[in-house]
Amino acid sequence: MPQDTPDVLVVDDDPIVGQLTLNLLKEAGLKATLTSDSEEVISFIQKAPPKLVILDVMMPGVDGITLLNQIKSDPAVQNIKVVMLSGKSFAVEKQRAYKLGADLFIEKPYDIQTFANQIISVIKGGGPKGMPLAPKAPPQPQETKSEYIPPQNVRIRIWGCRGLSPSIPSQPSRYGYQTSCVSVETPHGMFILDAGSGIIPLGHEILKRGGPKELWILMTHFHLDHVLGLGVFPCAQRAGYKIHIGGANDPEKNLQGLIQEVFYGSFSSFSQPPKAEIDLYELQEDFYDLIPNVKLSTLYSNHPTTTLCFKLEMKGKKIVYCPDSEIYGEEATALQDYDEKLANFCEGADILIHNAQFTEEDYEKHKKEGHSCPTNVLELAAERAQVKEVVLFHHDASYSDEALDWILANSQKLINQKKWKIQCQMAKEGLAIEL
Numbered sequence: 001m002p003q004d005t006p007d008v009l010v011v012d013d014d015p016i017v018g019q020l021t022l023n024l025l026k027e028a029g030l031k032a033t034l035t036s037d038s039e040e041v042i043s044f045i046q047k048a049p050p051k052l053v054i055l056d057v058m059m060p061g062v063d064g065i066t067l068l069n070q071i072k073s074d075p076a077v078q079n080i081k082v083v084m085l086s087g088k089s090f091a092v093e094k095q096r097a098y099k100l101g102a103d104l105f106i107e108k109p110y111d112i113q114t115f116a117n118q119i120i121s122v123i124k125g126g127g128p129k130g131m132p133l134a135p136k137a138p139p140q141p142q143e144t145k146s147e148y149i150p151p152q153n154v155r156i157r158i159w160g161c162r163g164l165s166p167s168i169p170s171q172p173s174r175y176g177y178q179t180s181c182v183s184v185e186t187p188h189g190m191f192i193l194d195a196g197s198g199i200i201p202l203g204h205e206i207l208k209r210g211g212p213k214e215l216w217i218l219m220t221h222f223h224l225d226h227v228l229g230l231g232v233f234p235c236a237q238r239a240g241y242k243i244h245i246g247g248a249n250d251p252e253k254n255l256q257g258l259i260q261e262v263f264y265g266s267f268s269s270f271s272q273p274p275k276a277e278i279d280l281y282e283l284q285e286d287f288y289d290l291i292p293n294v295k296l297s298t299l300y301s302n303h304p305t306t307t308l309c310f311k312l313e314m315k316g317k318k319i320v321y322c323p324d325s326e327i328y329g330e331e332a333t334a335l336q337d338y339d340e341k342l343a344n345f346c347e348g349a350d351i352l353i354h355n356a357q358f359t360e361e362d363y364e365k366h367k368k369e370g371h372s373c374p375t376n377v378l379e380l381a382a383e384r385a386q387v388k389e390v391v392l393f394h395h396d397a398s399y400s401d402e403a404l405d406w407i408l409a410n411s412q413k414l415i416n417q418k419k420w421k422i423q424c425q426m427a428k429e430g431l432a433i434e435l
């Protein structure tokens with residue numbers, strides 16, 4: 001590569017496009033140099049800094065985005081203008097390039113009439129800078145202008161109740177396949193428990209009803225099935241919405257990092273950053289007064305990674321949500337006091353939504369993985385905690401409707417045999433409970 005200082009360094013592994021670019025720039029009176037070796041770029045611009053670098057996004061060796069990041073994060077060369085050139089014109093790719101400091105993003109094939117002038121304009125300090133809007137707005141969910149009216153009572157609704165598993169059946173299911181998300185709507189505000197894929201239909205419903213415009217999303221933990229829908233939560237894309245997000249203080253993955261990833265990184269399929277006002281709260285095992293007249297208590301759950309169980313108390317009612325929690329049952333020893341802690345936490349609950357992922361038989365193969373079987377859940381809820389109603393939750397994604405019907409029938413049989421007073425339901429999408 002020549003070492004005299006050019007105005008423009010063109011980096012392109014395609015010799016035809018590279019040569020065309022070079023010729024257009026030279027014809028426009030610019031001193032331009034071409035290289036197809038992306039590995040040399042940094043050392044070249046350190047020795048002979050050009051005014052502008054044109055980077056092809058997809059190149060063997062060091063790709064254009066990596067080079068852009070290296071240039072814009074090195075104080076010695078970060079003032080050099082960078083134009084990205086790419087055949088990949090997805091809005092997220094552009095957004096990523098602008099976020100890393102690109103001065104312009106041009107799609108291939110570019111317009112040979114205007115190309116050189118666009119480059120000159122960037123060198124002179126003009127040209128569009130900053131994050132552009134997506135060329136076309138993505139399809140937006142239905143929204144009505146109706147005024148939201150909060151309910152008089154407490155309304156619980158299941159939007160997703162499955163876990164993830166290595167095989168997902170393709171036949172339809174009466175229970176649904178969305179992952180963990182439960183809404184608890186109170187006269188004082190709405191709580192959304194976990195942000196699995198079920199949060200997406202919930203978001204559409206909130207937009208349709210015109211609110212509530214202030215929402216509390218509480219996340220028990222950051223396993224994929226519980227955060228899957230957050231980056232595409234429809235209300236996050238609406239100005240005028242205020243979303244408080246509370247999540248477990250996991251030392252491995254902090255809430256701030258997770259939010260960055262889901263709303264601004266590759267996890268989000270939105271082409272623009274969220275328009276809603278979002279604030280974050282790290283939660284630990286404690287009591288919280290989040291909104292007037294509602295008390296939140298949390299308990300660390302027996303599940304891999306830092307995981308919480310939530311208890312909401314309002315209007316004399318108690319709702320407990322433990323989507324991922326392993327009750328030891330008969331296996332419990334004096335040294336594992338989780339069953340006892342959980343029973344105290346759930347004491348007298350009106351509703352306990354608890355993990356019952358595996359049948360007893362499958363649970364034998366999955367002990368110490370952080371999930372429970374219905375028998376252990378029912379025993380703890382009915383005998384030790386005097387819970388009024390249990391909702392078996394977080395079904396294995398590979399279980400058929402027949403298997404889930406069988407689990408409910410068997411649970412009912414056990415309740416009858418033991419003469420327990422507890423009510424039992426299987427969680428399913430659309431299940432609504434009013435307290």
Ligand SMILES: [Zn+2]
Binds near residue numbers: 163164225324
């Ligand atoms: Zn889960």
